Amino acid sequence: xxxxxxxxxxxxxxxxxxxxxxxxxxxxxxxxxxxxxxxxxxxxxxxxxxxxxxxxxxxxxxxxxxxxxxxxxxxxxxxxxxxxxxxxxxxxxxxxxxxxxxxxxxxxxxxxxxxxxxxxxxxxxxxxxxxxxxxxxxxxxxxxxxxxxxxxxxxxxxxxxxxxxxxxxxxxxxxxxxxxxxxxxxxxxxxxxxxxxxxxxxxxxxxxxxxxxxxxxxxxxxxxxxxxxxxxxxxxxxxxxxxxxxxxxxxxxxxxxxxxxxxxxxxxxxxxxxxxxxxxxxxxxxxxxxxxxxxxxxxxxxxxxxxxxxxxxxxxxxxxxxxxxxxxxxxxxxxxxxxxxxxxxxxxxxxxxxxxxxxxxxxxxxxxxxxxxxxxxxxxxxxxxxxxxxxxxxxxxxxxxxxxxxxxxxxxxxxxxxxxxxxxxxxxxxxxxxxxxxxxxxxxxxxxxxxxxxxxxxxxxxxxxxxxxxxxxxxxxxxxxxxxxxxxxxxxxxxxxxxxxxxxxxxxxxxxxxxxxx
Numbered sequence: 001x002x003x004x005x006x007x008x009x010x011x012x013x014x015x016x017x018x019x020x021x022x023x024x025x026x027x028x029x030x031x032x033x034x035x036x037x038x039x040x041x042x043x044x045x046x047x048x049x050x051x052x053x054x055x056x057x058x059x060x061x062x063x064x065x066x067x068x069x070x071x072x073x074x075x076x077x078x079x080x081x082x083x084x085x086x087x088x089x090x091x092x093x094x095x096x097x098x099x100x101x102x103x104x105x106x107x108x109x110x111x112x113x114x115x116x117x118x119x120x121x122x123x124x125x126x127x128x129x130x131x132x133x134x135x136x137x138x139x140x141x142x143x144x145x146x147x148x149x150x151x152x153x154x155x156x157x158x159x160x161x162x163x164x165x166x167x168x169x170x171x172x173x174x175x176x177x178x179x180x181x182x183x184x185x186x187x188x189x190x191x192x193x194x195x196x197x198x199x200x201x202x203x204x205x206x207x208x209x210x211x212x213x214x215x216x217x218x219x220x221x222x223x224x225x226x227x228x229x230x231x232x233x234x235x236x237x238x239x240x241x242x243x244x245x246x247x248x249x250x251x252x253x254x255x256x257x258x259x260x261x262x263x264x265x266x267x268x269x270x271x272x273x274x275x276x277x278x279x280x281x282x283x284x285x286x287x288x289x290x291x292x293x294x295x296x297x298x299x300x301x302x303x304x305x306x307x308x309x310x311x312x313x314x315x316x317x318x319x320x321x322x323x324x325x326x327x328x329x330x331x332x333x334x335x336x337x338x339x340x341x342x343x344x345x346x347x348x349x350x351x352x353x354x355x356x357x358x359x360x361x362x363x364x365x366x367x368x369x370x371x372x373x374x375x376x377x378x379x380x381x382x383x384x385x386x387x388x389x390x391x392x393x394x395x396x397x398x399x400x401x402x403x404x405x406x407x408x409x410x411x412x413x414x415x416x417x418x419x420x421x422x423x424x425x426x427x428x429x430x431x432x433x434x435x436x437x438x439x440x441x442x443x444x445x446x447x448x449x450x451x452x453x454x455x456x457x458x459x460x461x462x463x464x465x466x467x468x469x470x471x472x473x474x475x476x477x478x479x480x481x482x483x484x485x486x487x488x489x490x491x492x493x494x495x496x497x498x499x500x501x502x503x504x505x506x507x508x509x510x511x512x513x514x515x516x517x518x
Contacts, residue, residue, distance in 0.1 A: 004172050010085035018066070020151075021169045022090050025075060030063040032082035051081060070146050072165065087172060090147055092162045095279070100150070100164055102344075103275060105138040107157040110301075110337050112329050117156060126156060160272045201227055201249055208256055209404050215446055216483040218260055228253045247284035251277045252404060255296055265486030267304040271297060291345050291355050292403050298341035298362055303487050305334035305369070310494025317497035317504075331369075338366045354398045357391025358405060360384045361415070368419040378423040385416050410439055410448050417455045426462040433459060447488070450479035454492060461498050469499060470508035477515050492516060 006015045006023055013031050015023040037043040049059045052074070061067040068074055075089040086094050111118035117126060120134045127134070127149075136142040143149060150164045161168050208224060211217045217224070231250040238246055254277035261270035274297045281289035312327035342363040345351065351359070364384030371377035392399065392407050399405040413436045420429040433456055457473035460466075473492055480488040493516045499509045 004169065005176060006088065008176060009087050009172070011088055020090070023088055024066055025069040025078075025089055026063045026066040028084065028088050029069075029078045029082065032078075032084045033063075036082055048081075052077065070148055072145050072147050072150070075147070087167055090166055092165050092167050095283075099141065099278075099282075100144045101138040101141040103159065103163050104144075104153055104157065106337060106340065107159045107163075108138075109340060110333055111157070112326075112333055114329075123156070127152070160268060163272050163275045198246060198249060201231060201253075205249070205252055205256065205404075209406075212256070212260065212263075213406050213445065216260075216263065216485070217256070218264065218484055221257070221260060224253060224257050224260075228257065244284040244286070247280045248286050248289055251280035251284065251286070251289055251293070254280065255292065255404065258296060258300070262300050262303055263485050263487060265307065265490065267300055267307075270300045274300065287348050287350070288352055288355065288403075291348055291351055291359075292405070294341045294345050295355070295358055295362060295405075298338040298366070301334045301338040301341070302362070302366055302369075305331040305338070307487060307490045308334065310490045310497075313494040313501075314497040317500045335366045335369050339363065339370075342366070352398075353391060354395035355403065357388045357395060358399065358407070359388070361388030361392060361407075361412075364388060365415060365419045365422070368423040371423050373424070378425070381419065381423060385419055389416065408445065408448065410436070410445065410452065413439070414448060414451050414455060417459070421455070421458055421462065424462075426459050429455070429459045430463075446479055446483055447485060450476045451488065453479075454488065454495070457492075458495055461495055461502075464502060466499055466503050466506050467508060469495070470506070470512050473499075473512055474508075474515060477512070489516070 004021075011023055011028060011031070016027050018024045033043055033048060045056050045059045045063070048054075049056045052059065054062070058068070062069060072091065075091060076086070076094050078084060079086050079089060079091070079094050086092065108118060108120075108123060116122040120131050120138075123129075124131045124134045129137075129143075133143060137144055147166060150166050151161075153159060154161045154164055154166065154168075161171065204227060208217050208220055211220065228250060231246055231253065234246055235243065235250075254273045258270040258273035258277070261267075261273065274293055277293045278290060278297075281287075281293050308327045308331035312324040312331065315321075315323035315327060342359050345355075345359050361384070364381045364387075367377060367381035367384060371381055389412050392412060393409075396407060399407060413432065417429045417432050417436070420426075420432060433452070436452060453472040453476035457469045457471075457476065460469035460472075473495055477489065477492045480492065492512075496509065496512045496516050499506070500513065503509060
């Protein structure tokens with residue numbers, strides 16, 4: 001098995017490996033302490049004991065036998081004291097995760113209903129813990145200071161390790177293959193510090209958002225990542241309100257990065273970016289920014305659910321009913337997880353009216369999907385959509401200027417139609433689309449214009465009108481491929497599966513299938 005070149009990551013002495021494949025943390029801490037002792041002779045075990053509030057004997061056992069170093073907080077304390085790259089301790093960063101218990105709960109609830117790990121009881125059994133301990137873990141983060149436990153949870157619940165603040169050997173090897181020079185804790189020069197201008201990054205972010213709204217900013221991912229790296233590097237040089245402002249701007253860059261990943265169909269990675277954004281928003285003391293982050297997580301979950309629905313149609317077209325039902329259950333799980341995000345937003349203090357409108361709107365969409373034949377639930381969902389839409393119409397400028405959320409009249413109408421289709425109201429959706437024809441095409445909004453074409457196709461398909469559905473689907477697919485919108489391409493692939501079930505020999509259905517797979 002390939003080994004990690006730990007010298008590239010900051011450990012310049014011969015490393016003694018632990019059973020987890022990482023350098024033994026006690027030996028690593030001792031080596032870095034001794035390096036610091038060369039320039040400051042006071043850094044003895046006695047001083048370290050005083051810094052940590054431990055006895056000298058405890059520090060001796062810590063350095064020689066790793067005693068106490070299952071603790072993530074202790075590893076981070078040592079990393080800060082001796083400028084140790086957190087990656088050597090198996091950590092993604094020095095900063096704490098604000099609410100890892102909530103991350104665990106979110107990923108547990110993403111499991112299918114029948115999955116044994118979806119319930120607290122099932123996870124308690126898997127971890128040999130009590131249900132109360134599991135509840136305390138999720139609600140109060142009790143028991144989550146253990147790096148071993150976080151590693152187990154990441155494996156059990158398919159949580160991206162970085163979302164729990166840890167890294168795996170596989171990720172480190174991948175970074176090693178990329179051959180990117182790694183200089184942990186690089187300090188920028190005073191000249192660079194002085195030249196840092198947050199307004200430049202704020203203006204650049206607006207330009208990037210506008211580019212993505214009108215087409216796609218997928219070709220700017222490297223530029224976005226570079227800006228995020230610059231902002232992260234600047235954090236040690238700012239404090240107080242300035243630090244909070246940098247964190248807020250960095251949070252918004254994570255929003256954009258995740259939004260593009262979502263469009264590419266990389267939903268798990270997008271959620272990881274948004275979980276980082278949530279931590280930044282909380283540390284910046286910006287509850288409104290946290291609300292936007294939760295809205296975006298909900299949107300990613302709904303989109304992933306939509307893809308599962310499309311895959312269900314494709315499985316059904318192949319005659320795989322079991323597979324189709326499984327995909328539908330996965331879709332419902334994601335929509336329920338999205339509802340959880342909206343519930344968290346409701347519990348935030350002083351939610352701005354503009355964001356309240358978006359929450360109602362998005363919640364209505366999710367509820368429409370989950371209604372599944374329940375007429376009262378469908379009416380409730382539509383009421384949420386209408387109430388949210390009314391608020392959005394009055395606060396569009398605020399949403400775009402303050403929160404980078406652009407919901408034009410066409411975007412609102414498109415989403416309302418999509419919710420109607422989710423609820424099974426295809427004829428009503430067609431009437432809404434007919435009214436939408438009075439709106440001029442938004443010349444610079446390729447995605448939304450093409451989405452309207454897709455919705456026409458989906459409404460016709462639901463009514464069994466094959467020829468009427470195939471043509472707008474083909475038009476939408478051409479434009480969605482131009483902007484590389486993976487989620488919309490998957491939607492159209494699902495639609496093609498639905499049409500092929502109606503008439504697999506129809507020439508336009510065959511043509512659409514060829515276009516999807518070419």
